[in-house]
Amino acid sequence: MPFGWGRRGCPGEAMAFRVINLVMGQLLQCFELSTIDGKDVEMTETAATLMLKITPLQLMCKARPHTRNLLA
Ligand code: HEM
Incomplete structure (x- = not known):
């Protein structure tokens, strides 16, 4: 579902599945x-097909x- 479907569906779906992990x-490592x-x-979600989160996820990342050594 997140990639659309049919003739205009996302052609990058297979690649995305491999890369996203x-x-x-x-x-998480960095x-x-x-x-x-x-x-x-x-974690409450909508009852729609895509089950979107009702409260958007907002995180701090440190x-x-x-x-830090890698980016310096
Ligand atoms: C998590 C990753 C991705 C998500 C969620 C995603 C999602 C989508 C969605 C929803 C569409 C519209 C489909 C429609 O109109 O029905 C789309 C189209 C498209 N995506 Fe992705 N995509 C992702 C990754 C990629 C990657 C990695 C590539 C290429 C390497 C890519 C290339 C394209 C292209 C070229 C289209 C336009 C297809 C067309 O209009 O015929 N996408 N994508």
Whole structure:
């Protein structure tokens, strides 16, 4: 569903499925993520097909020490 469907569906879907795990892994490896107010993430979703989050996810990200060296 997030890639659309039919003749105009996303041609990058297969590539995205392969790459997204690597991207997520790198983000978690390089940054410490926390909620802005320190509370748990609000997980309530809409009842629609795509199950969007009702409260948008807002996070703080702080580079881990090894990432700071990498970016310097
Ligand atoms: C998480 C990653 C991605 C998401 C969620 C995504 C989502 C979408 C969506 C919703 C559409 C519109 C489909 C429609 O109109 O029905 C689209 C179109 C398209 N996407 Fe992606 N996409 C992603 C990654 C990629 C990648 C990696 C590529 C190329 C390497 C790509 C290339 C394209 C192209 C060229 C179109 C236009 C297709 C057309 O209009 O005929 N996308 N994508």
